Amino acid sequence: MSRAPQSGSSSGLLRRINTVGVLEFAWDHDVFTATEAMEAIGLTRSTVISRCAELIELGWMREVERVPEAAGKGRPARLYRLRADAGYVVGVDAGQHRVLATVCDLRGAEVGRQERPIDPEHDNAADRLALTDTTIEEALASGGVDPARVLAVAVGVPAQTDVDGASPPGQNKFWARMNPGFAAHFRERGWHTTVENDANLAAHAERALGAGRDARSFAALLSGERFGAGIVVDGALVRGSYGGAGEMRLLDYVVGVGSPHGIGYLARTWGREARESGDLPADSALATLPADAIDAPAVFAAAADGDTGAVAVVDRLADRLARVCAVIDGMLDVDRIVVAGGVAPVVGDLLRRTAVVLEGMVHPPAPELVASSFGADAVIVGASTLALEQVRTGALDFVPWGGAGE
Template sequence: MSRPMVIQPVAVSFSQRRFNAAAILRLAWDVPALTASDAMSETGLTRSTVIALCDDLVDSGWLAELADARTAGEAYRKGRPAKRYALRGDAGVVVGVDAGPHRITATVADLFGRELGHAVEHVPTDAIETANRVSLTDGVVDAALAAAGVSAARVLCISLGVPAPTDQNGASPEGENSFWRLMNPGFAQHFAARGWATVVENDANLAAVAEGSIGAGAGAPSYITLLSGERFGAGYVVNGQLIRGTRGGAGEMRLLNLVENVGSADGIGLLLRDWVRSAKDSGALPAGSALNNVSLNNLDAPAVFQSADAGDPFAVQLIVRMADRLARICAVLAGLLDVDRIVIAGAVAEAADLLLERTRARLAEVTHTPAPEIVASPLGSGVVSAGAVRRALSYTRDHALDLVLDDTME
């Protein structure tokens, strides 16, 4: 039990004033208006110090001093009216990007998270492997900035969601078939070179971030977001913290082939399409089913959901089969990490009422102990974009004083 000879690094050297200023800025971030008294009770500093720090933050462009002392419908208060400070939503902008395999979306938002502009680009199916994703994404980002009417100099942080595990530098490992590198061809380096703080993160993890702040995970200390499209990906949040894994591979779900009656990480979209098409091919699709009227091109998950909702027995049968599978996945994940809520996110979440209902019923049979709650994401197909914006905002919030505001048009 001898002690090692290594001296561990300790973060000590910091400017106290800067530290306190950052704390006050974080307070202002979460509140529509901040008074000196609020900040005093939160930080333990005295009034003189707080006001001096707030004045500094006003000078540097992060805070605005609100004139309307008591006008803002607040409960009546005695005494001299307090100065009120607020975060300047227009101090800068952030960019959130969903860099999916066949669709790249960029959203520009102000510091309140309000969307200012938006741009989308589709990647043709036959170009998924060959497209130059870096320049493509660069273009979409510039288009979104143009739509927002904001110059690139005002961008404080950009966050990108990619369908690949990412390490702490935002790089993705060389996967089995190099798909991961294809999906994340050095985004981190490229956008950092544009002078922006850059966060590249797995798409399911960003979905989890979105659910936690504005979606179905809000208020829960621990939850899992299951992002389903062509493949399943999971984002774990345990006690308010995102679990990423050594190489960012937590939630990659390669293990599903060991779970009974699951056998792969294929997502809801892919499986339902496969099942219904192979049923048609093999003649297993009953003659009376409404799915016979759907063209082969549109014979996919949305069609199945729609027919099931309309009561088509064969479609319902497929949904039930999927519910069993989903329930097993949920049981494994919830049991492993002791979470009490699982959020189903992605485009399927918009039409999956029946599926979730059946999944909950199946889950109650599969688990003994209190089954986790299964909820649909309210964010639909924009969940990764929303998560990217939230992630960029939280990065900006945490590193605000390290960032330089563009004062030309603030």
């Protein structure tokens, strides 16, 4: 990826502003005419046409088949369109147990995807970096995308990250293993690179496309093996001085919680403990399931069928989750808490039970509790969306595929 030249003159600055305005219009529309653009942006026809010509030369746009402007009268109007294939962005969810990569065009359409499992007990930084490379390469290949056409990549990691995408060692050097120098590694390829905490990317997904779109302040609570919160307050993502905002290690000190273990972990653990205790009714689904088949979906499905053992687990989870939500609301005064991650599709009844408990713990109004619509894709959606937004925001700093300088 090459960088576009900059102009320092006042005329060059005005030209750049006008070019950006036309490109922004193109990004928000499918096919359009110069007339439509000039009316929306407030530029003259000649300016719009010249900016479109420049964007075509740069590789951002193309002129498409012309059509008559009105009932066959006059010269056919020129039609313009953003080139969705002018470049691609890569989103990566480099989680503790898997690496998932997606490739999207400039319209946000996914064209490639690959997922690979990873053993968190035996991997190391070098293995994790190599596996991420392989996963990205396979995702690009599945979409028929040349790596040279990648403009930006965003990587989500289960670790605290600073503004440059680096992570401190953390406890037992866990963070450094989860983030083995992704930022420097991908920047060496010439890709615009962002490395961000996974919960922050989930919050970005919810703010851009999900349950956070109409909420001024909300938290996206990743809730699988461990809790992690991406926090948006007054419309801005809260990161903290060192990127540690939303880290849930403080739950070690909260009465009735005691650890940052998430819903997926606790439902599985408590469901298996209930099975092994021998106190379940004979007809309990949890009692008849093999221990390794008891996970969060199994527990919630059994509770929905009226299994008293499973209901007891869900009630215990509701009390635990209510305490976690009360801590978040007490510190941040959010409108909404979005439960995200792989457990999101199955937590509807849990959230209803949690809301009842939460009302007795916080000053009204209690935050609304909702499940994310993205399921296990919350982080990857946030990564892809963020990478695309960064290309769009700084588009003229990139030279797209087929543009001048390629």
